[in-house]
Amino acid sequence: MKVNEKFGHQAFKASMFEYSLTAPSETSAVLFDKTPVVMRACAECRDTHKNVFYRRLTSMPPDKDLLYCITKTRGNCDGFNIWNQDFTLHSTYGDAMNGDNAWLCPGGQFNYAAPFDGECSPSGDRVRDQWTVLHWSTPPQRNVAYYVNKPEGVSIREVEPNHSAEYISEDVGTDVRVEGKVRLDEDGKIYVTGSGANVWHNNDNFQYYHKEVTGDFDITVKIASFDNIVNSHAKAGIMLRASTDQDSEYVYALLSGRNGLRFQTRSSKGNWSFNAGAFEPNPHRTTVWLRLVKQMTTVNMHWSEDGLNWTLGGSTTILFPEDSFHLGLAVCSHDANWQSEATFDNFVVNEYNFPSAAPSISVAPTSWDPNMYVGDTQENVEFIPGDVQVRVKNDAGSGIDGDVDSFFYHAFQRPSGKAFRVVLSVDYFYGQKGAKGGLMIRDGTGASASNAFVGIYPTGNTGVISQSRDTDGGDTVRHKSIWVSNNKAFVKLSYDGLGTVAAQYKSVESDEWEDIENGTTNITVGDKVTVGVAVTGGGYDSYIDFRYSNFEITDL
Secondary structure, X not given: OOOOOOOOHHHHHHHHHOOOOOOOOOOOOOEOOOOOEEEEEEOOOOHHHOEEEEEEXXXXXXXXXXXXXXXXXXXXXXXXXXXXXXXXXXXXXXXXHHOOOOOEOHHHOOOOOOOOOOOOEOOOOOOOOOOOOOOOOOOOOOOEEEEEOOOOOOOOXXXXXXXXXXXXXXXEOOOOOOOOEEEEOOOOOEEEEEOOOOEEOOEEOEEEEEEEEEOOEEEEEEXXXXXXXXXXXXXXEEEEEOOOOOOOOEEEEEEEOOOOEEEEEEOOOOOOOEEEEEEOOOOOOOOEEEEEEEEOOEEEEEEEOOOOOEEEEEEEEOOOHHHEEEEEEEEEOOOOOOOEEEEEEEEEEEEOOOOOOOOOOOOOOOOOOOEEEEOOOOOOEEEEOOEEEEEEOHHHOOOXXXXXXXXXXXXXXXXXXXXXXXXXXXXXEEOOOOOEEEEEEEOOOOOOOOEEEEEEEOHHHOEEEEEEEOOOOOOOEEEEEEOXXXXXEEEEEEEOOOOEEEEEEEEOOOOOOEEXXXXXXXXXXXXXXXXXXXXXXXXXXXXXXEEEEEEEEEEO
């Protein structure tokens, strides 16, 4: 529900059909042997309508949301909420329990434009304006509440924001306008409702159910459902996070609202987020198994249809300070004024032990810093999240050309045997002769390493340029240059997992990617490749301002 919901939709369904005092013995039965009851309390209604008891007679299909149907919409729930067939109304709880003294409707007709009460009454007289639609700004009745006849202390309990508990529930960020909630039921299901503007860029806002840990872990969970989606980029999944600061480093295995699965990360505090893996299974799903495995500074994401057979979704490197971090479940509606709800099941957290006698600690290895200088480069680059500003001196090297390179590199490691693509939008580039900025896939970080590059070459307003060095220490070969307006374009590199790289571009005025002539090349690679944003001033004493957006790495 949109405003201050006490239970989310799935938690409400479980409370009513599984844990109420009159829960049916078989929830899938066409007709129930016992009938769950919902009470609507209305402080400002007529006396006959202050307390109305809804007696449910039949089951609801899994894809139908009874709470939504009785509180937030007009109609008969596509034929699954019919008066005297699926439900009856009563004035007392005892009558509802026993099915006695059911309400009557004028002319024997329930008005489905008046949700919940249908303008019906104990006598059958028409009683108007006692209904509500919760998301309307001015419904006839606004001061209402709905209750399920659930025994106190049974089933679902709310997790309080108590920092002494093993797991705590809290909203992270400053743009979370509807308080998130976490509820637990006796079967181990975890219901998380969360709002929040987004988890992206360098500014996160979401609901987090988490605890503090150290070491290495193997975490699995099934997202049994993901509901109340108002934005396709809503998110639910497993998150490891250095802190609850809004711009903290993190890794996040997630199911999105309508855009498939993502493996999202922010490698350093204050940096921008990026996707270390993206998958869009067809058809769209609302349930999936997710898994994160942290081994020292490496975190691998996996996903599964059944929780038994796992597919590697991506791998990234992250260093948590002092190997201390938060571990838990995160939900973001991608709308600060709205809550989405995820139902998590089979949430299992196991400490990860290496198959050797070596201790499983994360602070031993050298961490991967995504911001680096390749070759003989002056370290005077200011990397701003989303933008890069570079000033390169005359003695800084040859730029990205010849048989040796000198440039600033914002890069990430990937297994060389896995196919992926990387895209980038160049939004602004000011630079003098020899300056270049764009995407690179490279065999490591050596100054003479083989590589493929596509980006903007502003000299003479050249536009997009594609080039490569096929072997370590070889010469750089320029394949093609293509003029684009104002040195703005989208660029893409696709890697097949065997060393072949294909370059493409798209002008800002076009919707179609275009292959670059002679832009497919083979480079020699080892066990890992690096991929990222490469920027150089070309060895000239000049001010370079390179700005980009939409940087994303996606598994193929």
